[in-house]
Amino acid sequence: MLECKNLSCARNNKVLFKNLNFKAEPKSKILITGPNGSGKTSLIRSLSGLLPPVSGNIRYYGKDIYDDPKSFISSMVYVGHKNACKDSLTIGENIEFWARIRNTRESVMAAAYCLELQPVFNIRYGELSAGWKRRVALARLLISNANIWLIDEPFCNLDSTTCELVLNLISIRSEQNGTVIITGHSSTEQLFDFKTIDIRDFNRPLV
Numbered sequence: 055m056l057e058c059k060n061l062s063c064a065r066n067n068k069v070l071f072k073n074l075n076f077k078a079e080p081k082s083k084i085l086i087t088g089p090n091g092s093g094k095t096s097l098i099r100s101l102s103g104l105l106p107p108v109s110g111n112i113r114y115y116g117k118d119i120y121d122d123p124k125s126f127i128s129s130m131v132y133v134g135h136k137n138a139c140k141d142s143l144t145i146g147e148n149i150e151f152w153a154r155i156r157n158t159r160e161s162v163m164a165a166a167y168c169l170e171l172q173p174v175f176n177i178r179y180g181e182l183s184a185g186w187k188r189r190v191a192l193a194r195l196l197i198s199n200a201n202i203w204l205i206d207e208p209f210c211n212l213d214s215t216t217c218e219l220v221l222n223l224i225s226i227r228s229e230q231n232g233t234v235i236i237t238g239h240s241s242t243e244q245l246f247d248f249k250t251i252d253i254r255d256f257n258r259p260l261v
């Protein structure tokens with residue numbers, strides 16, 4: 055279980071949120087929401103171990119993730135705003151690159167299949183449209199074997215059919231004892247079964 059206790063975050067001396075508490079159990083899906091600039095990306099980066107909070111802590115099964123980052127990192131996968139792919143490599147080569155890091159090369163074709171990437175598998179990433187690029191980035195989730203998926207705006211640039219596809223993959227991950235935390239600007243009908251954390255509920259000034 056991932057647990058945030060009294061989490062506070064500031065950027066450029068501006069408090070984004072304060073005393074944020076939540077528990078993310080296995081088999082859960084959580085949506086972090088709020089307006090532009092409210093701190094959704096900052097929160098999900100904190101949860102991924104990339105942005106230490108100003109105060110409070112994030113524990114994974116009781117251990118502070120910033121005390122033992124190595125063991126936490128192997129349990130989670132983070133897909134940020136940026137797709138983190140190389141333009142000059144093909145889709146297959148990009149996915150294989152991540153799979154080598156995770157030691158999961160056998161899952162490359164399955165990941166490509168789940169995200170229906172076969173038609174572009176041998177095309178260079180730099181030549182793809184924004185939506186296809188996002189699909190490639192999301193393949194990182196599937197080659198990770200991680201229990202916790204942290205995804206910053208997963209549906210950015212995706213058409214409605216692909217959104218459905220990704221929502222299905224998220225549901226399967228959570229049903230298989232996973233925890234999926236995503237960010238988005240608002241809750242929609244499609245996300246009705248996500249628990250929502252609205253950053254605005256925690257953005258009172260620090261005193």
Ligand SMILES: Nc1ncnc2c1ncn2[C@@H]1O[C@H](COP(=O)(O)OP(=O)(O)OP(=O)(O)O)[C@@H](O)[C@H]1O
Pocket residue numbers: 065066070088089090091092093094095096097
């Ligand atoms: N690397 C950074 N250095 C300094 N300040 C930053 C940095 N990244 C973000 N900020 C500031 O932190 C605040 C929150 O940004 P953040 O990206 O977390 O918000 P957000 O809710 O995800 O926004 P959006 O919906 O626009 O993506 C903003 O005021 C932003 O300017």
